[in-house]
Amino acid sequence: MAKAAAGGAGAAGGRPLRADARRNRVRVLDAAEAAFAAKGAAASTEEIARAAGVGVGTVFRHFPTKKDLLMAIMEARLERVCALADALVDEGDPATGFFTFFGWMVEQAAAKRTVMDLVDQEGIALERAEPTQALRRAVGALLDGARRAGTVRPDAALPEVLALLTGTCQAAMRAGWDARLRERTLTIIFDGLRPAGAR
Amino acid sequence: MAKAAAGGAGAAGGRPLRADARRNRVRVLDAAEAAFAAKGAAASTEEIARAAGVGVGTVFRHFPTKKDLLMAIMEARLERVCALADALVDEGDPATGFFTFFGWMVEQAAAKRTVMDLVDQEGIALERAEPTQALRRAVGALLDGARRAGTVRPDAALPEVLALLTGTCQAAMRAGWDARLRERTLTIIFDGLRPAGAR
DNA sequence: CTAGAATCGGAGTGATCACTCCGGATGTCA
DNA sequence: TGACATCCGGAGTGATCACTCCGATTCTAG
Numbered sequence: 001m002a003k004a005a006a007g008g009a010g011a012a013g014g015r016p017l018r019a020d021a022r023r024n025r026v027r028v029l030d031a032a033e034a035a036f037a038a039k040g041a042a043a044s045t046e047e048i049a050r051a052a053g054v055g056v057g058t059v060f061r062h063f064p065t066k067k068d069l070l071m072a073i074m075e076a077r078l079e080r081v082c083a084l085a086d087a088l089v090d091e092g093d094p095a096t097g098f099f100t101f102f103g104w105m106v107e108q109a110a111a112k113r114t115v116m117d118l119v120d121q122e123g124i125a126l127e128r129a130e131p132t133q134a135l136r137r138a139v140g141a142l143l144d145g146a147r148r149a150g151t152v153r154p155d156a157a158l159p160e161v162l163a164l165l166t167g168t169c170q171a172a173m174r175a176g177w178d179a180r181l182r183e184r185t186l187t188i189i190f191d192g193l194r195p196a197g198a199r
Numbered sequence: 200m201a202k203a204a205a206g207g208a209g210a211a212g213g214r215p216l217r218a219d220a221r222r223n224r225v226r227v228l229d230a231a232e233a234a235f236a237a238k239g240a241a242a243s244t245e246e247i248a249r250a251a252g253v254g255v256g257t258v259f260r261h262f263p264t265k266k267d268l269l270m271a272i273m274e275a276r277l278e279r280v281c282a283l284a285d286a287l288v289d290e291g292d293p294a295t296g297f298f299t300f301f302g303w304m305v306e307q308a309a310a311k312r313t314v315m316d317l318v319d320q321e322g323i324a325l326e327r328a329e330p331t332q333a334l335r336r337a338v339g340a341l342l343d344g345a346r347r348a349g350t351v352r353p354d355a356a357l358p359e360v361l362a363l364l365t366g367t368c369q370a371a372m373r374a375g376w377d378a379r380l381r382e383r384t385l386t387i388i389f390d391g392l393r394p395a396g397a398r
Numbered sequence: 399c400t401a402g403a404a405t406c407g408g409a410g411t412g413a414t415c416a417c418t419c420c421g422g423a424t425g426t427c428a
Numbered sequence: 429t430g431a432c433a434t435c436c437g438g439a440g441t442g443a444t445c446a447c448t449c450c451g452a453t454t455c456t457a458g
Contacts, residue, residue, distance in 0.1 A: 015404095017404090017405095018403095018404055018405065018454085018455060018456080019455070019456090020404090020405070020406080020454065020455065021404075021405060021406090021455095024405085024406080044444080044445065044446085045445075045446060045447080046444095046445080046446090049407095049408095054406075054407080055406060055407035055408050056407080056408070056446090056447080057405090057406065057407055057408065057447095057448080057449085057450095058405080058406060058407070060446085060447060060448080061405075061406080064447090065446085065447085066445095066446065066447090153387075156383075156387060157383065159375070159380050159383070160380060160383040160384040160386075160387060163367075163370040163373070163376070163380060163384045164367075164370070164384060164387060164388070166369075166370055166373065167366035167367050167368075167369055167370030167384075168362075168363075168366050169366075170365075170366055170369040170370070171362040171363070171365055171366030171369070172362075174362070174365065176358070177362070181358050181359060181362060184355075184356065184358070184359040185359040185362045185363060185366075187359075187391075188352075188355060188359060188363065188388070188391040188392055189363070189387070189388065189391050190391070191390070191391040191395075192386075192387040192388050192389070192390040192391025192392070193387055193391070196390075196398045197396060197398070199395045199396070216434095216435095217424085217425055217426075217433095217434060217435065218425065218426090219424070219425065219434095219435070219436080220425095220434080220435060220436090223435085223436080243414080243415065243416085244415075244416060244417080245414095245415080245416090248437095248438095253436075253437080254436060254437035254438050255416090255417080255437080255438070256417095256418080256419085256420095256435095256436065256437055256438065257435080257436060257437070259416085259417060259418080260435075260436080263417090264416085264417085265415095265416065265417090
């Protein structure tokens with residue numbers, strides 16, 4: 001059901017997809033990811049279909065709604081982001097893991113339009129979705145580790161950290177943003193996140 | 200001519216508008232400001248016309264293009280913002296003026312959708328427009344004052360400050376944003392902007 | 399190989415939008 | 429007050445989208 005809602009149409013009964021259907025599904029997913037990354041949610045279904053080399057009917061058979069397609073891609077992206085966060089939680093240095101993750105997210109945002117951007121631009125309520133919660137937990141763990149390691153101030157809580165993260169990601173998508181500006185902006189935010197007297 | 204560029208159609212030759220035309224013009228402007236504030240650039244012309252109590256034809260006579268209407272409103276809003284910034288430059292305390300302005304902008308953004316948001320959502324190049332430059336200058340002046348007063352670190356330049364400002368404004372428009380979260384977020388950013396060891 | 403089911407392709411549908419056009423209403427000036 | 433330029437209203441236009449439908453095509457089981 002969660003799978004069906006996420007765009008797993010055609011597999012409602014659990015029957016495996018035919019080989020060509022499976023092939024087309026990933027083609028559509030790839031084309032849509034590229035199109036959405038480049039033009040945001042304004043990318044039209046027809047142009048996605050053309051890029052994927054299939055007809056629009058095929059796109060809509062796999063993803064009954066444009067929203068479903070959007071959500072499938074966002075969940076995939078969220079999972080990737082989440083995987084990095086989890087890896088940093090498990091294996092990374094707690095003192096730097098949080099900052100590494102923050103910087104990486106912002107860097108991604110400059111190239112691809114942000115997950116969050118697509119979310120609220122379409123008014124899709126993904127707040128309660130499982131992957132979002134997982135990401136929240138992972139970032140929370142990184143934040144906790146950094147606080148315990150003394151590299152992030154103790155009074156910095158998750159909501160404001162997420163606000164800073166999404167805000168900076170959005171700023172990164174604007175014209176004139178480059179690596180130098182990114183460094184300078186992150187320097188200020190990171191300094192603000194450090195404990196008093198620990199620059 | 201600035202007026203004509205800003206959507207002053209019908210006054211091309213400089214002839215003053217008829218009384219009813221003038222009245223309708225401000226009605227449209229007011230309705231459009233409210234509609235754009237509530238729904239962003241997605242607000243349709245017809246609903247703006249209805250809210251203003253006029254026909255769509257009237258809207259398009261005054262503002263030949265939706266873009267013109269958008270720009271007229273943004274320029275007006277920019278001018279207001281600019282006026283506050285200038286007032287703080289002239290009369291305020293340089294040590295706090297910059298922070299006051301920053302906080303005020305973010306607070307505005309939570310209620311009305313940001314100027315910047317409307318700008319790039321429609322792909323309108325307002326970068327070179329005169330009011331934008333004026334705002335840039337005003338914020339630059341506030342920043343200079345604060346740096347000289349020692350309340351902002353000397354290595355914080357205008358581009359990253361504007362990135363932080365627009366990013367935070369955008370974060371402020373998201374769900375779950377309230378006064379408490381605003382304070383906590385601004386605390387972190389402001390601390391990051393302060394000189395080392397000056398919390 | 400073949401029957402039959404699963405899938406495909408893309409013209410067609412209905413809705414929405416920005417924008418146009420012109421007969422009628424209204425303000426203005428003598 | 430009357431004549432006339434100006435302005436108004438809103439039905440109409442063409443373009444764009446998300447989404448549907450069904451004959452043609454392709455896969456797969458036997």
